[in-house]
Amino acid sequence: MGYSNVNMEDTELIREENEKPYSKMKANYIRLMKPEKFKTLIIARIRIAEIKFWAVRIVSMLLVWAIAVQLMALGNSMVGHTVARHSYYWPPARVYENNGxxxxxxxxxxxxxxxxxxxxxxxxxxxxxxxxxxxxxxxxxxxxxxxxxxxxxxxxxxxxxxxxxxxxxxxxxxxxxxxxxxxxxxxxxxxxxxxxxxxxxxxxxxxxxxxxxxxxxxxxxxxxxxxxxxxxxxxxxxxxxLRFAPPIEALAKKIVKILRQRGPFLVLHLRYEMDMIAFSGCNEGCNDQEVKELTEMRYAYPWWKEKEIDSVAKRQAGLCPLTPEETALTLKALDIDSNMQIYIAAGDIYGGERRLAALRAAYPNLVKKETLLPPSDLKPFQAYSNRMAALDYYVAVASDIFVPTNGGNMAKVVEGHRRFLGFKKTILLERKILVELIDEYTGGTLTWDELSLGVKEAHKDRMGGPAKRLEVPGKPKEEDYFYTNPQECLPQVDEP
Structure with a gap:
């Protein structure tokens, strides 16, 4: 390596420096350089340092970004929605003077x-x-x-x-x-x-x-x-x-996935469990022993106020849940495809398979959570009726068609939820008209075509579409429930 601008004295000095540690050689070498070259070296080193700094900064930012993406993905997988999960950023906390x-x-x-x-x-x-x-x-x-x-x-x-x-x-x-x-x-x-x-x-x-x-x-x-x-x-x-707890939502989504893989499905809230029939006093289709058993149950609960109930009169007034047999005729009259999956959202049906026979004959694809899932999946939930009801609620909201056979709390709240999700099809049964038509048909005074036409006519405006909420001033129990038709939260409905 030549140093053309270094004199002899400098050369001797360099030779002497060869025997010194490298750091001292480097220092003397820099000292011997012309100012222009020294300045160039310093600038080059500064630029190299700047490049290294920005390279480290960019890599760090990419690393932080990758970690953030992974955390968001993890967060999304842990936060559920009644029907779907989405990323969510918490809103800022509201500041106010606390009154208690x-x-x-x-x-x-x-x-x-x-x-x-x-x-x-x-x-x-x-x-x-x-x-x-x-x-x-x-x-x-x-x-x-x-x-x-x-x-x-x-x-x-x-x-x-x-x-x-x-x-x-x-x-x-x-x-x-x-x-x-x-x-x-x-x-x-x-x-x-x-x-x-x-x-x-x-x-x-x-x-x-x-x-x-x-x-x-x-x-x-x-x-x-x-x-x-x-x-x-x-x-x-x-x-x-109000999202369901992750274990409930995960299992409910599994039920929906199984049903979807098989095709469209209708959720039937068949409110024909023993407690409902005993409470309502509706004995249609029950034998003498069952009537006695239901009456005894009704008297066993002092907070059930009605004890002596005229079952026939109550049914004719449209105040009884439909029986499984009446439900089968109604679905057929509405032209619900016989191949449609019918998911029963309810507990044990009173009378068991004997009472389900007509419905199963009309709709062979009759299922419930107990038949869709292995026992091990349901075991953690079975001792808790509200957790089991939550599973049915989720599936009911997600269904293609929802049909409640009685106007209880689940029927009302699911109906409103489905309205909120875009007026999903919900068949609201007009029980008073239905029992009249069915009795005429089973009594031989009405043909099948006449029954079907009458049922369709009675329900053409009862499919869960937009409607004004019924108001009855001074009689809130007689008017439409807010959670059945939360119209303030829905697209506006024109006055007729």
């Missing part, structure tokens, strides 16, 4: 509690109080000891509503301590109340007691006459925030 703490004991079966919980969220939000995750009913007829987190995704419920209301899993330590010293103030709010009642009557209770306990949650808000923002929040809670 609302504790709730939900009452009734799964769907009665579900709608009640929606009401409680709306009440808490507009009273500016903190809601404690509601307790579920463990003392009702079904004797299910499941709690909120066993049925619903509690963390999603809390986080997804944080921009509306503060929800806690339990009271803060200070308030817990307070309840150890003082008696908790409990009350059942007046049913079918508007928001004025809560502003004028309930807020002062929070000001006095700080913690208020509602002993009931069902039908605590009116169907009609509420501000639109209250109604829309009820919908948001019901159709977005």
């Amino acid at each position: 703490y609302l504790m709730v004991s939900s009452n009734g079966g799964l769907n009665q509690m579900r709608s009640g919980i929606c009401d409680m969220v709306a009440i808490a939000r507009f009273l500016n109080v903190t809601l404690i995750v509601p307790e579920l009913d463990n003392t009702s007829f079904w004797n299910d000891h499941s709690q909120f987190a066993d049925i619903f995704d509690v963390n999603y419920f809390i986080a997804s509503l944080r921009d509306e209301v503060r929800i806690l899993k339990e009271l803060p330590p200070v308030q817990k301590k307070k309840l150890e010293i003082e008696t908790m103030y409990s009350m059942p709010p007046i049913s079918w109340s508007n928001m004025t009642y809560y502003y004028n009557v309930i807020i002062p209770r929070f000001k006095t007691y700080e913690i208020v306990h509602f002993t009931k949650s069902d039908a605590r808000l009116a169907n009609n006459g509420l501000p639109g923002e209250v109604q829309k929040l009820r919908c948001r809670v019901n159709y977005q925030a």
Whole structure:
């Protein structure tokens, strides 16, 4: 290597430096360089350092991005929706002056509690109080000891509503301590109340007691006459925030997948379990021994108020759930394809296979969760009626057609959910007309074609399409239930 600009003295110095450590040689070499070359070297090294810096930064950013993508994918796989799962970014928490703490004991079966919980969220939000995750009913007829987190995704419920209301899993330590010293103030709010009642009557209770306990949650808000923002929040809670717990949703999705692989399916909410028939006093098609057994069951429960019931009169008034035999005739008269899968969303049918014979003959593809899944899949759920009902609810909402044979809470809430999802086909049976037509047909005074025509005519406007919610001022039990037709949350319907 030549150094043309280095003199002899410098050459001797370099020779001497060959015997020194390399670091000292390097230092002397730099010292001997002309300023221009030294400056060029420094700039080059700076540029190399800058390139290395940006290379490290870019690689780090790519690594962080890859980790974020993986975490989002993991999060999406863990967060469920009633029908589908999507990525979700939690809204910012709403900041407000807290007026107190609302504790709730939900009452009734799964769907009665579900709608009640929606009401409680709306009440808490507009009273500016903190809601404690509601307790579920463990003392009702079904004797299910499941709690909120066993049925619903509690963390999603809390986080997804944080921009509306503060929800806690339990009271803060200070308030817990307070309840150890003082008696908790409990009350059942007046049913079918508007928001004025809560502003004028309930807020002062929070000001006095700080913690208020509602002993009931069902039908605590009116169907009609509420501000639109209250109604829309009820919908948001019901159709977005109340996702089922991951184990329930995973198994329900498995049922739906099995059914979809086989083709279209109809969910039949065949409300013909023993407790329903005993409670209603509807004995159509039952033998003497069964009538005696059902009557004894009705008298065994003191909170079932009706004891002596005229089964014939009640059926003719359209107040009885359809029997399996009546249901088979109705589906055939509506031209439901005999090859259609019929999924029975119900418990054990009273009378067993004997009562299902006519329905199975008309629709051989009669299935239920117990026949679609191996026993090991259902075993963790079987001792809990509300978890089993949650599986049926999910499948009912996802079905091509939903047909309830009685107007109970599940029928009402599923109907509303299907309206919200785009007015999915829901056949709302007109039982009074049906039993009249069926009796005439079985009595020989009506031909099959006449029966079919009459059934179709009676149901042409009862398929779950857009409709105005029926209002009966002063008689909320007689009007349409909000959760059956949440019209404030649906596309507007033109007046006839």
